[in-house]
Amino acid sequence: MVLADLGRKITSALKSLNNATVIDEKVLDDLLKEICTALLESDVNIRLVKKLRENVKLAIDFDDMAGGLNKRRVIQTTVFRELVKLVDPGVKPFVPVKGRPNVIMFVGLQGSGKTTTCTKLAYYYQRKGWRSCLVCADTFRAGAFDQVKQNCTKARIPFYGSYTEVDPVVIATEGLEQFKRENFEIIIIDTSGRHKQEDSLFEEMLQISTVCKPHNIIFVMDASIGQACEAQARAFKDKVDVGSVIITKLDGHAKGGGALSAVAATRSPIIFIGTGEHIDNFEEFKTKPFISKLLGMGDIEGLIEK
Amino acid sequence: LFSLFQSLVSGKTLDASDVAPVLEKFRDLLIAKNVAAEIASKLCSSVETKLIGKHVGSFEGVTSVVRATLTESLMLLLTPKRRLDILRDVREAQHNRKPYAITFCGVNGVGKSTNLAKVSFWLIENNFRVLIAACDTFRAGAVEQLRTHVHHLNALHPPEKHGGKTMVHLYEQGYGKDAADIARMAIDHARKHTFDVVLIDTAGRMQDNEPLMRALAKLILVNEPDLTLFVGEALVGNEAVDQLVKFNKALANHSNATNANTHMIDGILLTKFDTIDDKVGAAISMTYITGQPIVFVGTGQTYADLRNLDAKAVVHLLMQ
Ligand SMILES: Nc1nc2c(ncn2[C@@H]2O[C@H](COP(=O)(O)OP(=O)(O)OP(=O)(O)O)[C@@H](O)[C@H]2O)c(=O)[nH]1
Ligand SMILES: Nc1nc2c(ncn2[C@@H]2O[C@H](COP(=O)(O)OP(=O)(O)OP(=O)(O)O)[C@@H](O)[C@H]2O)c(=O)[nH]1
Ligand SMILES: [Mg+2]
Ligand SMILES: [Mg+2]
Numbered sequence: 001m002v003l004a005d006l007g008r009k010i011t012s013a014l015k016s017l018n019n020a021t022v023i024d025e026k027v028l029d030d031l032l033k034e035i036c037t038a039l040l041e042s043d044v045n046i047r048l049v050k051k052l053r054e055n056v057k058l059a060i061d062f063d064d065m066a067g068g069l070n071k072r073r074v075i076q077t078t079v080f081r082e083l084v085k086l087v088d089p090g091v092k093p094f095v096p097v098k099g100r101p102n103v104i105m106f107v108g109l110q111g112s113g114k115t116t117t118c119t120k121l122a123y124y125y126q127r128k129g130w131r132s133c134l135v136c137a138d139t140f141r142a143g144a145f146d147q148v149k150q151n152c153t154k155a156r157i158p159f160y161g162s163y164t165e166v167d168p169v170v171i172a173t174e175g176l177e178q179f180k181r182e183n184f185e186i187i188i189i190d191t192s193g194r195h196k197q198e199d200s201l202f203e204e205m206l207q208i209s210t211v212c213k214p215h216n217i218i219f220v221m222d223a224s225i226g227q228a229c230e231a232q233a234r235a236f237k238d239k240v241d242v243g244s245v246i247i248t249k250l251d252g253h254a255k256g257g258g259a260l261s262a263v264a265a266t267r268s269p270i271i272f273i274g275t276g277e278h279i280d281n282f283e284e285f286k287t288k289p290f291i292s293k294l295l296g297m298g299d300i301e302g303l304i305e306k
Numbered sequence: 307l308f309s310l311f312q313s314l315v316s317g318k319t320l321d322a323s324d325v326a327p328v329l330e331k332f333r334d335l336l337i338a339k340n341v342a343a344e345i346a347s348k349l350c351s352s353v354e355t356k357l358i359g360k361h362v363g364s365f366e367g368v369t370s371v372v373r374a375t376l377t378e379s380l381m382l383l384l385t386p387k388r389r390l391d392i393l394r395d396v397r398e399a400q401h402n403r404k405p406y407a408i409t410f411c412g413v414n415g416v417g418k419s420t421n422l423a424k425v426s427f428w429l430i431e432n433n434f435r436v437l438i439a440a441c442d443t444f445r446a447g448a449v450e451q452l453r454t455h456v457h458h459l460n461a462l463h464p465p466e467k468h469g470g471k472t473m474v475h476l477y478e479q480g481y482g483k484d485a486a487d488i489a490r491m492a493i494d495h496a497r498k499h500t501f502d503v504v505l506i507d508t509a510g511r512m513q514d515n516e517p518l519m520r521a522l523a524k525l526i527l528v529n530e531p532d533l534t535l536f537v538g539e540a541l542v543g544n545e546a547v548d549q550l551v552k553f554n555k556a557l558a559n560h561s562n563a564t565n566a567n568t569h570m571i572d573g574i575l576l577t578k579f580d581t582i583d584d585k586v587g588a589a590i591s592m593t594y595i596t597g598q599p600i601v602f603v604g605t606g607q608t609y610a611d612l613r614n615l616d617a618k619a620v621v622h623l624l625m626q
Contacts, residue, residue, distance in 0.1 A: 037343065040337055040343040041342075041343045041344065041544055042544065043543035043544050043545075046334065046337050046338045047338075109541065109578075109581060110415075110417070110578060110581070110607070111414075111415030111416060111417060111539070111578075112415065113414070113415060140607070141451075142419075142420075142423075142450075142451045142452075142454035142455050142458075143447040143448070143449075143450040143451030143452075143453070143454050144447070145447075146446070146447040146450035146451070147445075147446045147447025147450075147451075148446075148447075149447075150446035150447055151446045154446075195578075195580065195581040196581075197580055197581060197583070198580075222415065222541070224413070224541075224542050224543065224545035224549075225541050225542065225543060226340040226541065226542055226543020226544065226545075226546075226585070226587070226588065227337070227338060227339070227340040227543060227585050227587070228340060228540075228541050228581065228582040228583070228585045229541075231583065232581070249413075249414060249415075249512070251512060251514075251515075252413065252512035252513065252514055252515075252545070253512070253513060253514050253545065253548045253552075254545045257543075258543045277414065277444070277445070
């Protein structure tokens with residue numbers, strides 16, 4: 001499971017608190033060191049890790065607290081709360097509405113898995129009885145339209161695109177018009193890969209977003225991404241109104257910690273994860289249950305709620 | 307008295323307590339620059355080993371000594387131990403009437419096919435004829451992607467510019483076929499039709515995917531390419547380590563035990579270098595693990611965006 005390894009390390013670090021007879025600053029420092037190393041090895045953004053360390057340290061006052069039990073509980077709940085913050089932006093995800101067109105635009109870095117994930121999402125809704133379709137507004141990547149065409153044909157998903165039109169804004173507008181007219185409910189717009197260093201690409205994304213007025217913009221992130229994720233995710237959010245995150249390629253060895261910084265930077269929840277190249281290698285993601293399962297810390301969550 | 311005298315005139319001798327806190331800061335710096343955590347730690351401990359017991363002048367701060375030593379280690383790491391000269395090797399193969407074959411492999415979406423097209427462009431500019439073997443028979447659009455590149459490349463370098471010869475061709479058998487077979491047929495085709503180079507595009511695969519890793523090892527075992535490039539993206543974090551360890555291991559494990567020259571990764575093609583600003587650490591992680599050179603750096607999405615690694619610039623960005 002995603003981040004499972006990380007979860008195990010953190011849980012065992014927290015459990016070691018129970019073995020310590022006295023809980024002093026040294027015990028806390030050792031614990032934090034262990035947790036922070038685990039986070040850094042999973043690519044969690046180093047600034048977020050440092051923040052987590054500071055916040056936990058701030059929450060514990062060694063002079064003030066009397067019993068060891070109390071300290072233990074404060075440490076555990078603070079660590080838990082800080083971890084929750086990494087995954088949970090506290091924002092409700094977009095929910096499509098039946099019987100009207102819901103326009104969903106995909107954006108992200110080159111090769112992150114947008115096109116593959118577009119088909120997965122269309123297929124996911126199609127199987128649930130929604131009328132879903134796909135518009136290929138990537139006119140840059142060689143073979144982009146063929147990729148969409150082949151994927152959609154296999155999954156029997158209606159698609160729109162062009163071999164000759166070079167302006168993605170035109171394609172997006174036309175495709176959207178056609179599918180709205182035909183009363184589709186889930187209209188997904190695939191776009192080219194782009195990065196913040198190239199202004200013209202970001203301008204193009206803004207234009208597509210302006211004419212399509214998507215109900216939701218999904219930022220697609222590769223699970224293996226490292227420390228560069230944060231700045232990219234922030235730049236995407238600054239340019240267009242990103243509302244959700246999908247992390248792909250979690251079938252590999254990657255823990256996806258780098259991609260988590262996209263959650264903080266875009267203040268958007270993860271809604272799905274990709275777990276393979278096939279169309280059904282796709283799972284819904286729910287933040288809260290994920291965290292308690294991840295950390296096997298249902299009891300601690302209970303503590304917070306008290 | 308003697309030790310007191312020495313410390314007055316020539317500074318002091320470094321011990322762990324001097325070096326450790328400074329190295330901690332540099333380790334965090336390396337991690338922030340996207341060097342894999344494990345490798346950042348290893349680099350720092352080797353610097354520690356080098357420095358403990360060393361005398362430093364009284365005006366030399368510990369920080370600057372650590373910085374200099376770490377900079378030196380990083381430079382050394384990025385400086386190739388052997389010079390890979392592809393153009394020379396292609397010329398030699400040409401002389402022996404044998405096409406020079408390069409395999410591009412790596413995980414999904416890192417830029418294998420695009421950078422293969424850039425390498426084609428570079429070879430064509432050097433007047434070599436290239437056959438591209440479409441051995442990704444899985445991913446939708448993979449073959450058409452290469453066909454589009456071949457079309458563009460031939461438009462940029464039309465036969466009129468090259469004595470009537472078409473400089474780049476696509477060898478493809480559509481989808482679903484065995485990649486190793488197609489590579490073999492492509493190499494045969496190249497030999498018969500006097501292509502100088504065969505560039506083998508392979509499907510992206512996760513390093514833990516046993517059947518796919520086995521298939522890649524088979525392709526390399528059967529076809530014995532002259533060069534196997536691992537394509538990795540500069541965006542990758544700690545995964546760089548696991549990717550390279552397992553790609554290498556797969557090639558070693560599945561290769562023929564009786565074959566003396568086991569084919570491993572010969573070099574790295576580092577892509578998307580234009581997307582990471584100063585977070586250039588993946589270059590360090592990848593060379594540390596393989597000990598192999600970064601042969602090319604991909605710096606954009608056009609054919610001209612292929613460079614050599616500038617080790618000095620990378621180290622400068624890292625240490626900023
Ligand atoms: N293993 C695995 N591979 C995936 C997953 N999602 C996508 N991929 C693969 O990642 C590669 C890139 O996917 P694409 O969908 O083409 O990526 P993209 O973001 O559309 O790429 P550009 O349009 O060029 O920016 C392909 O080989 C996909 O098969 C996943 O969840 N797991
Ligand atoms: N910015 C930037 N983008 C790049 C670079 N190299 C490749 N890309 C982009 O990355 C995306 C994926 O490239 P591909 O060549 O299809 O990747 P691949 O490794 O062949 O992908 P699969 O075959 O699906 O595994 C495309 O959008 C490329 O244009 C680079 O150096 N810089
Ligand atoms: Mg795409
Ligand atoms: Mg490819």
